[in-house]
Amino acid sequence: MKKIKRGISLIDQHDKNGFWGKFGGNFIPETLKKPVEDLAILFEKLRKDKKFIYEKDYHFKNWVGSPTSFIKLENLTNYLGGAQIWAKVVSEANGGAHKIYNATVHSLIAKKAGKKYIVGDTGAGYAGKMLSMAAKKFGLKCKIFMGVKDIKRQKPNCDAMKKNGAEIVPVYTGSQTLVDAVSECMRYWVSNCDTTHMCVGSTVGPNIFVKICGWSTSQISKELLIQIKKEFGKIPKKIKLINCVGGGSSSFGFWNEFMHYSKKQVEFIGVEAGGPKNSKRHAAPLTYGSKIGILHGAAQYVNQDTEGQIEETESISAGLDYPGVSPLHCFLKDIKRARYTAATDEEALSAYQLVTKYENLNPSLEPSHAFAEAIKIAPKLSNDTVIIVNSCGDAQKDRDILKERLG
Ligand SMILES: *Cc1c(COP(=O)(O)O)cnc(C)c1O
Secondary structure (H helix, E strand, C coil), X not given: CCCCCCCCCHHHCCCCXXXXXXXXXXXXXXXXXXXXXXXXHHHHHHCCCHHHHHHHHHHHHHXXXXXXXXXXXXXXXXXXXXXXXXXXXXXXXXXXXCHHHHHHHHHHHHHHCCCCEEEEEECCCHHHHHHHHHHHHHCCEEEEEEEHHHHHHCHHHHHHHHHCCCEEEEECCCCCCXXXXXXXXHHHHHHHXXXXXXXXXXXXXXXXXXXXXXXXXXXXXXXXXXXXXXXXXCCCCEEEEEEECCCCHHHHXXXXXXXXXXXXXXXXXXEEECCCCCCCCCECCCCCCCXXXXXXXXXXXXXXXXCCCECCCCCCCHHHCCCCCCHHHHHHHHCCCEXXXXXXXXXXXXXXXXXXXXXXXXXXXXXHHHHHHHHHHHHHCCCCEEEEEECCEEHHHHHHHHHXXXX
């Protein structure tokens, strides 16, 4: 496949083995094949079920808080000159970020499957926190797999998970971070899938998990399409949708409904975590041309050394700190539908300072990477260009690190 077909979401344009071009698939042990297949069948049924869709929309509206605002950053626009800068304030969603969409949908699926337990992985702790919120809301018992290194450095999120009644399962293997937490979680699921549903926290993992997550976060672009039409009367001639990319769920969800516009009209820009300035470490497998490898059941660009060992990532923003990236984005890069770049820790911090100086918006360090790119390109563009940044997280969670770095 070289091009995106019109009229069908990209999540459904994989081949019969689950690949988008060279990416994705199902690299899973034999024992996982049946539960993964069962989940795929159930999901296909549910997404066509009017009652299920009604239920999902009801909870998105009344619990998650949809739609989130679409606002113009008038002061920042005037200061920078050039393109108009707008924000989709997804951080208004319950829990302060987009991960709640995926967590909600997985919890609803678990209920329909008759499962009493839900398990998930987390690195920085936000996927875990959001899943524990959704599990509590929908009456499921929740276990979160988390590397011990992350448990030590993410105490507030661990406290939140416990408060929501979730059990945190410490992972001692490998680098004791997210990569290992996902692996352990999958291992646990193999032996417990009769009673337990598994949630993967981003558009990564075996094919069906990429699809469920992408389907859930697409709520963002569904809302945005309506909001743009209302604001401008039609879709403007030049739009740039800028989003940070970790696993790729917020960015995919932000772009999905615009996939069929020409890239001249709607450009997608994904901003990865470039890590500290003057350091070789980063979390930007798309930008720095990493090789294709298999991670968590799918083929994708992965940060790896010459022997194929996963390389440790580094970024100021915990949410972007992942060595791989969604097969959907690997595919969009290969067909050149999206452009990927990286912002350094320092650039993200300066962007945070500039945005908060001019606007009543408090973007977390992840979307601050996206703002860094917007700030870079806006002055060179004309005023009829509309830049929209997905402000997908609230900086409340980054309080300590912001204080440490900025005083
Ligand atoms: C987890 C997270 C990300 C990165 O994950 P994606 O799947 O790329 O969206 C980005 N921003 C925030 C606020 C997050 O919590």
